[in-house]
Amino acid sequence: MARTNFGRLLILFVMSQLMFVLATLMTLIQQMSGTPYVTGGNSPAGTDCSGLASVVSNLATDRPAFSGRFNTGNEESALLARGFKYGTAPGALVIGWNGGHTAVTLPDGTPVSSGEGGGVRVGGGGAYQPQFSHHMYLPVEGEGDAPADDPAPVLVNMLAPAPPPPGPDPADAPPPPPPAPEAAPVPEAAPADAPPPPPPAPEAAPAPEAAPAGAPENEAPAPPAAA
Numbered sequence: 001m002a003r004t005n006f007g008r009l010l011i012l013f014v015m016s017q018l019m020f021v022l023a024t025l026m027t028l029i030q031q032m033s034g035t036p037y038v039t040g041g042n043s044p045a046g047t048d049c050s051g052l053a054s055v056v057s058n059l060a061t062d063r064p065a066f067s068g069r070f071n072t073g074n075e076e077s078a079l080l081a082r083g084f085k086y087g088t089a090p091g092a093l094v095i096g097w098n099g100g101h102t103a104v105t106l107p108d109g110t111p112v113s114s115g116e117g118g119g120v121r122v123g124g125g126g127a128y129q130p131q132f133s134h135h136m137y138l139p140v141e142g143e144g145d146a147p148a149d150d151p152a153p154v155l156v157n158m159l160a161p162a163p164p165p166p167g168p169d170p171a172d173a174p175p176p177p178p179p180a181p182e183a184a185p186v187p188e189a190a191p192a193d194a195p196p197p198p199p200p201a202p203e204a205a206p207a208p209e210a211a212p213a214g215a216p217e218n219e220a221p222a223p224p225a226a227a
Helices: 002-032 049-060 075-081
Strands: 093-097 102-105 111-114 120-122 134-138
Touching: 002 049, 002 120, 049 075, 049 093, 049 102, 049 111, 075 093, 075 134
Parallel strands: none
Antiparallel strands: 093 102, 093 134, 102 111, 111 120
């Protein structure tokens, strides 16, 4: 996260520097706008196409504006010494030229020139004219140096978790318990209006024991005694 924030801050810083350089270039070019085309000129009073390209590339690379002037014959080596790269790039300072003319396109796409219909002016065909066979651009400072987001951590030599123990073998499982006996049916309750059950029958009297053999038969009872 810290590296990501640093990268964003770096991008913001580079963009602010680019805006500052662009503002500085536009201020000087507007001051020189309308000055005459002067062959070999190298001052705020006037210059030619190569002189204007020299002024712009010097300011963009923190050099004095009117020092180290070049021409279309040595423009390639002069731009390489100032940190330019071959080709073009969007949002970059681009300079195009051939054997007899050169022009500039600023990072915001504004073309500037000298010798295209007069002296120094904001406008013209810029660096992307079909007549130009050479192009170089100044990369934005810090371009491609911003650190990328932190990659996801990679775990090295980390043991995989042990697999769970195997479950019991179905063949070794105990037999299921026997089914529970069925419960006896509950007798239905008698309705509230039903008559009470009859009383139990009396027990039968025990039969008299038989007289032993040879015993006299039952005699008649003796008459009561006289008073």
